[in-house]
Amino acid sequence: MAVIKVKSEVTGSVWKIVAASGARLDAGETIMILESMKMEIPVIAEDGGTLAELHVAEGEVVNEGQLVATLHE
C-alpha cells in the first residue's frame, strides 16, 4: 500500500473540507478548498485512494508545501 502525501500548493486558509476522512477518492477529486489570493483554490487528489487522514481543520492557516492530507493508494 502506497502512502500519498498531499501538500498545499499555496499559502492560505482552509475554507471548506469537502471529503470525509475514510472516503474513497478518485483521481481528480477535491479534498478541500483553500482561500488564497482572494480565490477558492481546491486541493485535489492527483491519485485515487482512501483519505486516511486530514491534517488541517477548517479555518486553519496553511503554508505552501504543508502536508494537509494523507491518502492510502
Add this chain to the structure above:
Amino acid sequence: MNDKAPDERGARLEAEFAAREARALAMGGPQKLAQRAAAGVLNARERIARLCDPGTFVESGLFASSTSNPADRDSTPGDGKITGFGKVNGRETAVLANDFTVKGASSAATNGRKIAHMKRVATQRGLPMVFLGESSGARMPDHMGARGMGSLLGNDPTQYQRLRETPWASATLGLSYGSSSWYAVLSEFNVMRKGAVLAVSSSLLASLAIKEDVDPQEMGGWRLHAEVTGFADQVVDSDEEALEAIKAFLAYLPAHHNEAPPVAAVPAGSGEGMRDILALLPESRTQVYDVRKLMRTVVDAGSFFELKPRFGKAGVTGLARLDGRTVGVLGNNPQSRGGAMDSDACEKLTSFIVLCDSFNIPLVLFVDTPGFVIGTEAERRRAPGRIMNMMNALALTTVPKLSVILRKSYGQAYLNMGGGRNSDEVAAWPTAEVSFMDPVFAVRVVHGLDPGAPGFDAALAEMNRANEVWDFAQVYAAQSVIRPQETRDWLIRMLEVHRLRLTGGIGQHLMRGWPTSF
C-alpha cells in the same frame, strides 16, 4: 575455384549464419529473459516489435559485440544495445533499445558506435529518433583508468549536442543511469513507466558516495520526475502503454525540422461541446476551474495530448489538433494556484514553446492568470530568470501564435501569455479582464484602501469597469472580441490566415540550440 557444390556451400554459410543469428537474438540468455517475462516487463526486442509497424524493422549491428575485453566477445550480443530502422505510424524512424539482459545494457565502445550511427543517420536523413532507455550506465571495466577514459569517452563531440534537427522521443523503462538518462532528458518527450528509475547513477553508488541509504524511487522514481523535476512528460503503468505514448507523441510531429507536421482526419464529434463552453468558466471571479476541460472542448475530439500534467500545474501544455492540424496548446490553469505561474510553470511553458517552434507547430494560448507567484520563495526559485526565459522564448517564436484571453490577464504575465504584439492575433472573450494588477490589490496600492474601508467598494467597482474587455478592444489591443462558442472556429480561421506560406510552413528555429531543460 570452389570445389564444393554450390548448394553445399550455401548450406554451410546458412548454417553458420543461422547459428550466429540465433546467438545474437538470444540476448542475455533464457534465464534473464524468463525473469523479465515473469516480472511483466518486455525485453528490448519485444519493445521494438511493439513500437514498429510489423515487419519493418531493419536491424543495424546484429552481429556487433564487445571488443574491449576478449572474454566478453561471445557473451555480449549486440553489445547490449539494439539499434536499427523501423516504421512508426508508417514513417521511417531510428530506434535504440537498451538490452538490459546483456551487461545491464551498459555503455561501451561498440554500442557507442551503434548509437552514434543511429543519431547521424536520423539527423542527416531527417528521421525521428526513439530511445528505449534502461541501462546501468558506463560499462565499468572498459572505462576504468586513464586509457579507458581516453579511448571511450569524449571522442564524439556531437554525442550530447542537441540542435533539434529531428524529434527525439524517449521511454524510461527500467533502471536508467548515465547515457540512458542523458538521452531521456535531451529528448522532446520522455515517458516513464512506474517502477523505473531515472538518475545520474545508481542508488548503490549514491549510497557509497554520500554514506547514507538512498531509496531508488525517491532518488529517481516516477513521482519525482513527474512532480518535481518535470523530466517525465507522461507516466504509465506498463511498457506497452509507454510505447503507445511514443507513437502518439510522434504522430503530432513532423519527421524533421524542415517539414510541416502531418495532417490528420478530423474526428467525428469535434467541436460538439462548443455551444455550452461558457458553462465551464465560473461566473464568480473568485472561483477556479480546470482549463483543460475547456481546451479539450475546443480542439479536435480526443486530440489533446497533455505533457507534464503533474509538474508546474499552474501552466498547462499539450499537443492537439485543430481541423486536423497539429497545434501546441498552452495556458494557465486557475485550478492550480489560481493560475498564478511559479518557476516550474514558467519552465514548463518555456520548454514547450521551444519544442513547438523548433518543429513548426503553431501555438495557441489560453489565458487566465492573475500574474506570477511572488514572494521570498519565488525569488529563491529564480523567478525573474524563469519569467524572462519564457518571455524571450515567446519573442523568438516564429511559428504562428494565437492567444485567447478567457478571464484574467495581469501585469508582466499579460506579456508572457502573448498579450499585445506578443501574439499574432489576440482574441478576448467578453469575460476577459486586463490590467496591471488585480483590482483588489490595486485599490489598496492606488487608493490606500483595504476591503471594508469607506470608499473601497466604489473604488473597486470603478477599477473593475476599467478592466473590461471593451476598453481593451477599443485600443485594438485585442484584434477580436469573440463569443466563447466561436473560439474553435476563430482559431481554425486564424491558423489559416497565419499559415507560414512564404516558407511552406517552416519556422526559423531560433531556439533550436536552447537547453532541453533549464
